[in-house]
Amino acid sequence: MPEIARVFCHFKLIVEVKGMVKVNLKDGSVREYAKGTTLLDIARDISGRLGKEALVASVDGKLVDLGVPLEHDARVEFFTFDSEEGRQVFRHSTSHVLAQAVQKLYPGTRLAIGPAIADGFYYDFDSPETFTPEKLVKIEAEMESIIKADLPFKRFDLSRAESLDRFEKAGESYKVELINDLPPDANISCYSQGDFTDLCAGPHVPSTGRLKALKLTHLAGAYWRGNEKNKMLQRIYGTSFPKKSQLEEHLFRIEEAKRRDHRKLGAELDLFSIQEEGPGFPFFHPKGMILRNELEKFWREEHKKAGYHEIRTPIILNRTLWERSGHWDHYKENMYFTKIDELDYAVKPMNCPGGILVYKSSLHSYRELPIRMGELGLVHRHEMSGALHGLMRVRNFTQDDAHIFMLPSQIRDEIVGVINLTDRIYSIFGFKYKVELSTKPEKAMGSDEVWEMATSALEDALKSIGMEYKVNAGDGAFYGPKIDFHLEDCLGRTWQCGTIQLDFLMPECFDLNYVGEDGQKHRPVMIHRTIFGSIERFIGILIEHFGGAFPAWLAPLQARVMPITDRHLDYARDVVKKLDDAGIRVDLDDRNEKVNYKIREAQNQKIPYMLVVGDREAENGTASVRHRSKGDLGAKPLDHFIRDISEEIKNKQC
Structure with a gap:
């Protein structure tokens, strides 16, 4: 008993000296810990499983290492591999292990960058050694040794001068360039595991032993900072998982994706082709046209039932229209141009201005609204040749656009109506989907007040039907916020297809009106929306989703x-x-x-x-x-x- 009493008194003394901090957890519960308790210890106290599976934590919304001691009351959330945050940190940590393995095996290799990406990671190297698939096997074995050693990831901060001195002496010229791009008064953080150190903002998993199963998948060339004027580096891609079974399942999906590649199946099934004479401009063959026509027929049937009227607008329109819409200032680099009668014209990259002109061609009463106009409109957008990819990224495509002109009081019902129509169409193909709310981008038209009003209206509609969504900050269109639909195919991949954009600005730019109940002119509100997104891209997704084995109603030959x-x-x-x-x-x-x-x-x-x-x-x-x-x-x-x-x-x- 005296020994127990002494231990208790010692603990009490620690608590009194250090004080306590309150931890507010995601489930709403509040726990108290001695000040200075690490986040990892808190995770272990919550549950043994969380202590083993937690990879990173957020403190008052900021991601930090689990080794960070908590010094004040805070909102704390823990992330495992099941979360996007956890996967990003897990794979970025694996990229550090890749860099460590490469420098150990091939001294003289200089490091560039090594971020996490969707489903994996990469690291760019400037090395006298030419990497080959055979060398990847050797690098992978060295990475597994580093993981087995269970080396802790340790963070330390340096001043600008200290960091420049350190990396200049190490001959890491790319790191020096990155440091020089940081603000003069910035503290620079580094991470080490064992005898390896890298410039990094973090955070990272607690130790290399957490990384478990990995695979280096392929090699590529990459210009430093994506600039073709810079040196070509060697990029090593890989992926990693907490369990071997997860890695094996992922590798199986990769092989299955290759088997389902729409470019391969498109040729085998004689659906479409891309010709040298028109890079990025797909040619649809007779069987592909049957598939396309069935999709368009389905689209027309569903939109007729939903109260839409189909229109068709010209492909080439005068420059003044695009200046008025804002495309000339905000989208010019993606457009094609021509001259007619010595005047500037542009090939349309979007259908909206044409739909607006149709609305504007006659006077409308409040009794007519909402007016829903749909268009299967051919648009052209300039894409860099390196970005072109079968039907997924092309230079001309048909958008299943629709524009809804409505009263402010009709906003919620119309947005909900579009969501329900989108759900109906996706369900026919068996697609699950996730929803994102994209907010004001850096380059945008209109005031903050207008954007706030539009964003709140979209949020209100989503909440009114209990739809879960994630906020995608800064990814809205230049004229308004939007709801994006991300389809999930049979391999678990996601594709952004449908979108709903709420727009208070275009009606203002084009001086759109309707005659209200009071006999006066009023400004309508506008919705831009697509469901397929692009007929061409949607066909590419369907080819891969079904592996070319289309359901009977879509099959070119039944x-x-x-x-x-x-x-x-x-x-x-x-x-x-x-x-x-x-x-x-x-x-x-x-x-x-x-x-x-x-x-x-x-x-x-x-x-x-x-x-x-x-x-x-x-x-x-x-x-x-x-x-x-x-x-x-x-x-x-x-x-x-x-x-x-x-x-x-x-x-x-x-």
Whole structure:
């Protein structure tokens, strides 16, 4: 007992000397700890699992290392690998281990930068050694040794002079350049693990042992700071996870993504091509046009039901229009230009000004509002050649734009209506999605007050239907804040497609009006929105999402009829005619080949249904039906098959 009493008194003395701090946690609970307790110890006290899995913490909204002692009352949140913050810190820490391994194996290598990126990390090196895939294996082994050593990440701060001295002596010219770009009075932070030190703002995981499973994936060249006038560096890409099983699953997804690459499948399925004569300008082939037309037909059906009227506006419009809209000042570098009758014209990069002119062409009453106008409008935007990527990044594309002109009192209902329409369309394809609210960018039109009003209106609409969203600060359009929809495909990748932009500025710029109930002119509010985003890009996403095996309603060819021998050709032609008369896209494989060969080819072309016909089928008026994924479905009366596939197509089953 006396010993216990002494320990208790000692603890009490510590608490009295150091004092206590209150920790407000994300769940709303409040805990007290002795001042100076590290965040890692707090995590361990909350739960053993959190102590093992926490990678970084935020104190009053600022990310810090877990080794930081807490000296004041604060809001504290812990992040594991399940969070974006945790993954970023985890992978950035792995990039430091990569740099350490490279410098140990290849002395004389100078370090550039090594950030975390989506699903991984990279580091840029200036090395006399030429890195190869074989050398990546060696580097990876050295990284695993560093991880096994469980070296703590230690932060220390230097003055500008101290840091310049340190990195100049080490010959790290790229780090010196980065330091010189910092404000003169800035304190410079560095991190070390073992005998390795790097310039870094942090934070990092507690030690290298947390990093567990990693893989160096590929090599690339990269100009220092992305400037082609600078030296070309060697970039090593990699990824890392807390568990080997997670890494294996990720690598499987990478291989699956290669197999599903829309550029590869687009060529194999004869959907589209990109020609040397038009880089960034896709050519759609007959099968690709069927797919595209089905999407556009679906879009028109849904928008008609939702009260939209379709319009079409010119591709080339006068410079004065683009000056008035703000595009000339805010978007000029992405536009194409021409001269007509000695006057400046621009090829439209967006459909909005044309839609505005349609609204402005007549006087409107408050009784007409909201007016919803949709357009499948072809736009052109200049993209750097290095950024072009199949259908995902092109120089001309068709936006499924719509512009809604409304009363201020209609804002919430119209935004909710667009959200519901977007949800309906995405659900047809089986897409899950996440929502972001993007706020005022650095380069923007209008006052802070107008932006605040528009942003609040979008937030109000999202909250009114209980939709979860994340704020994406500074990523709004130059004329207004927006809600962005990020689709998740079957491989867990996300794609930004739909957007809803609330705009108080364009109606002002173009002097748009409606006659109110009081007989006076008033200013409408405007919504810009897309759902597919771009028809071309959406097709690229669909190709990869479905792996080219489109649902029957979208498939360029929905069924193929295969006679067993030539004597079954007449019946096969009758089957084709009946399917064709029923509106089913069908063809006949009348080649003198074995049926199994024909089936394999149809499978490779990802045709949903294969109908094999022989003596028995001709006698009974049936077809032996095979589905590309379900296999043999047995013999079916022809009218039953037509009924079933027609129902599947009508309901747009995926």
